Structures are given as C-alpha cells and as structure tokens.
C-alpha cells in the first residue's frame with residue numbers, strides 16, 4: 331500500500347484526487363472543493379471557455395479560463411488565499427508557452443545527477459509508478475504551470491529507447507493519461523542512432539530509409555498519445571550519436587526528425603550542448619565555452635519552425651556562476667529554449683541550500699525580451715518522501731514554474747510565497763527563512779567558486795573541493811593557477827570567446843576593471859597581487875571570500891536551528907545542514923591552502939590556512 335504523499339507547498343490539499351477526474355476542469359472542481367473547505371474560504375465557480383486555453387481570470391467568485399487555464403486559476407486562487415494575499419485580478423497568461431521539466435531518469439530506476447532518490451516512474455527497465463504520488467506531483471506541477479514533462483534521460487540507454495516503440499508505448503500512454511488532467515504533456519528523449527538498432531545500415535538523416543523509420547515511429551507515438559509534446563535529442567555530445575557521424579549538420583539532423591513529427595504538431599527539442607569532451611589539456615587553441623556558438627551560430631535560419639534549440643544558460647555547464655551563453659544572443663532566426671538545472675549538480679546536490687530564483691532573475695534581465703521562446707529545467711525530483719531530497723530544494727521547482735510563467739516576477743516574493751505556503755511560520759521566522767534562502771547562492775558561491783572560478787570540484791560526482799581535479803583532464807575546464815596568476819584570458823587577446831557577444835555586451839567584460847568581480851577569473855587571467863576595485867589584492871579576496879562563505883554557512887545553521895520548522899522537514903533540513911557546514915569548511919580549507927601553497931601569500935588577517 332502506498333503511503334500518503336507529502337504535500338510540499340500545498341498542505342491544504344490533503345486528500346488524493348479521484349481517478350474519475352480526468353480533465354483539468356474536473357480536477358479544478360475537486361481541488362477547489364477540497365482546498366477551499368480546508369482554508370475556510372468561499373468556493374469560486376468555474377466558467378470554462380475553451381478558447382482561453384492556458385489563460386485564466388479570477389473575477390470575484392468566478393474563475394474563467396480554458397483548459398488547463400481554470401486549473402491554474404484554481405491553484406492561484408487557493409495559494410493566494412492560503413498566503414493571505416489577493417488572487418491576481420487581471421487576465422493571466424504565461425510568458426513562455428512551453429514550460430518544460432526534463433528528467434534525467436533512467437529506465438533502471440536510477441537518476442543521472444539525481445539527489446532525491448530513485449526515479450518516480452521507472453524501475454527494472456520499465457515505467458511503473460505509485461498513483462497517489464504521481465497525482466500529487468501533477469498537482470504540484472499544475473500549481474506552478476509546468477506543462478511538459480520529459481520522461482527520460484537525454485543519455486538514452488537501451489530500455490528507455492523502447493518507450494516510443496511498440497513494447498513501450500502502452501505504458502507511456504498510461505503515464506500520459508496520468509499527467510493529462512494536470513495539463514502536463516509528455517516528451518521523450520530519443521536516440522539519434524536508433525534505426526541502427528533495428529538493423530538498418532545507417533542513421534544518416536538524409537537517407538530515405540532513415541526518414542521513413544522516424545515517420546513511422548512518430549505516427550505510432552501520436553496514434554497512441556495524440557497530445558504528445560515531442561522529442562528531445564542530445565546528439566554528438568559526450569559520446570552520444572549524432573549527424574556528425576554522417577558528415578551532416580545539426581540543422582540537417584534536427585530537421586529530419588522535426589519533419590517526421592510536424593504533421594502531428596510535435597516539437598523537436600535539440601540540445602546545443604556540443605563540445606569537445608576529449609580535449610588535451612595541453613591544447614590552448616580550444617576553449618570549451620566557445621563550442622556551442624561555433625557549432626550553432628552559423629546555422630541560424632536553417633532550422634525548421636518546429637525545432638527548438640535548447641541552450642544551457644551559460645557556455646560551460648551549470649556552474650555556480652557563468653555569463654549568459656553567447657549562443658542565446660546569436661540566433662535571431664531560430665526558436666530557442668533556455669535550459670536551466672534544478673538538479674543541484676554543481677550547486678550543493680540538494681544537501682547544501684541553494685535557492686535559484688535570484689539567479690533566474692539575473693538571466694531574465696540579461697536576455698532581451700522574446701530572445702527565447704521556451705524554457706526547460708533539469709528536474710530535481712525523485713522518490714524521496716519530500717520529492718526533492720532537501721525540503722528547501724522544492725523552492726526551486728516552485729520558483730522555476732513561477733519564472734517560466736513570469737520571468738520578471740520578484741524573486742523574493744516568489745521565495746516568500748513558497749515559504750509561507752509550505753510552513754506558515756510567525757512573521758519574524760518567515761523573514762529569517764526568506765533571508766536565508768535569498769542569500770544562499772551568494773554564500774555557496776563564496777565558499778566554493780567565487781570570482782568566476784568554476785570546476786574546482788571532485789571529478790565525476792561534482793561534490794566537494796578538488797582544485798586540480800579537472801585541471802589535466804579531457805573536459806576543457808581549466809583555471810591554470812600557477813604561482814603568479816589564475817584564470818583564463820577570454821578576451822580578443824586571449825581565446826577570443828568574448829568576441830562571440832554582440833558588440834555592446836563585450837565592453838562590460840573586456841577589461842578586468844570593467845568586468846564584474848563575480849566573473850573576473852572567467853574572463854581574465856590575473857596576478858594574485860592584482861588590486862580589485864575595493865583595494866584588496868586578488869589573493870586576499872580569494873581567502874576572504876572562502877572565510878566569509880564558510881562563516882555564512884555556519885550562520886545559516888544557527889538560523890535554521892531557530893526556525894522551528896514542522897517535522898519531518900526540521901530534521902531533514904538540520905541533518906543536511908551539518909553536512910553543508912562540513913562541506914563549506916572543506917572548501918574553505920582546501921581552496922585556501924591550494925592558493926597559499928602556490929602563491930606563498932599570507933592572509934593579511936592571519937587566519938588559519940594550512941601549510
């Protein structure tokens with residue numbers, strides 16, 4: 331028998347949704363009856379206007395909208411009431427029409443870069459799930475407007491490839507039916523070379539047999555699931571197969587698949603995460619952050635209309651801080667999707683607290699409006715009781731949905747809304763929790779990778795410090811610290827990466843003086859005695875930031891202990907906080923010792939740095 335699922339930020343919805351609620355409007359009626367009674371507020375009536383689709387409007391006691399608009403409106407109404415705020419009164423429309431969650435779940439039940447337990451819907455090579463838990467998840471996703479779920483890892487392994495084949499489609503169809511009442515459509519990651527597994531001699535996108543193979547597959551998928559969202563592809567990246575094997579471009583590869591699914595209204599999401607992952611560290615002519623732009627910018631205008639090119643927010647790979655990917659500015663004639671990562675691969679692995687909404691706000695401000703037409707987030711979900719490992723990691727799923735709906739929403743208001751819905755703390759404690767979350771990234775950045783220094787992590791698992799861990803490796807991720815200096819010159823005089831930005835953006839990074847401190851060592855190679863704008867030397871800033879970051883983590887521990895969170899969140903959060911503090915001390919001491927040994931520079935404040 332399944333346990334009652336945790337309610338995360340929707341504690342007032344404390345019963346399962348009956349299986350006969352098979353449309354968003356029926357779910358909305360059920361949820362309003364349940365939630366409004368629990369909250370002691372009047373139950374609005376629904377006016378379904380199919381033309382409105384995802385839009386909704388709350389007017390007095392009526393929620394008008396399409397499907398799933400009325401469901402979004404129902405949650406918006408109840409969440410506002412639960413938070414003691416007014417529901418929105420104007421017509422509500424999402425900024426991005428596609429608000430995707432990409433899970434990196436494998437068919438064997440493991441989750442690549444998963445920090446919240448095993449997969450919620452795979453085990454033993456097959457789809458299988460717990461109904462109440464999936465309905466609770468559907469409720470969570472609909473409450474923040476996520477509308478597409480990619481079911482499997484972009485690294486497609488054998489059993490997952492079967493999802494869209496005759497063996498797998500009946501179960502996929504059932505999962506689609508489970509999420510449909512929540513306005514969530516499914517997507518699947520596919521393997522570019524799949525025709526070969528079916529005995530074909532090639533997967534060349536220009537081969538007619540290959541084109542026929544994919545058309546037939548698409549016909550079968552959409553016959554089983556008419557509202558299926560589309561396919562996601564990782565090609566020619568980290569040893570995945572792709573069009574390069576056949577001397578074809580990524581536009582040729584993507585368009586071939588896009589044409590197979592276009593008659594069904596499907597979208598082909600093609601990831602732009604392509605770089606040389608077999609680099610020789612001695613090779614200074616290759617600079618990994620330049621890779622995506624070099625591959626894709628020349629293809630602007632060549633992708634079909636139903637292709638979405640999905641670009642990670644930064645040019646590397648979800649480091650604590652990166653500049654916005656120049657590819658996002660370079661392709662005005664291509665439909666782009668922005669990819670962010672809720673899974674905290676490099677940002678604390680759902681042990682260390684790291685609230686992302688402030689970071690997404692920076693992104694929204696950096697990107698001109700309508701540069702991207704969709705967003706995707708790598709999921710942080712798993713089978714842990716609380717869905718996200720750390721109970722506070724739920725703020726990132728909640729915040730992501732809010733960001734995808736309205737990228738300009740105030741991040742502090744979003745974080746506060748989540749905190750209030752989840753915990754209902756007295757005002758001073760709520761303030762303390764919001765403050766802790768809002769500063770969590772800054773603190774994490776300081777004790778791990780300040781000043782734009784990425785990649786000092788332990789190889790493979792990516793948790794904990796290892797300053798030289800990736801220094802002589804294949805992945806193109808070097809800081810080149812020596813006894814005098816650290817960082818990479820990526821200006822015109824260096825690797826030339828800076829030249830990939832539009833002219834007016836270049837100036838803000840072009841000189842060490844103009845470049846913001848938090849990206850200085852990403853763009854520049856600086857001597858340890860370089861004077862920062864605040865008068866401190868670079869080496870002193872490295873020491874200070876690591877000491878301050880670690881002290882910040884220790885203070886977070888005190889704040890957390892005084893919050894009096896309800897159980898089991900309190901125990902879960904406190905247990906993880908012990909690990910976070912241990913991690914922060916390790917980072918402080920390892921990184922400071924590394925730089926002191928190299929530079930010979932003493933800490934001006936005489937704090938303990940090891941020999």
Ligand code: GCW
Pocket residue numbers: 434442443483484485564568603647
């Ligand atoms: O950096 C890498 C991650 C991989 C991931 C890859 C990607 C799914 O470490 O685990 O693979 O990014 O985004 O494709």
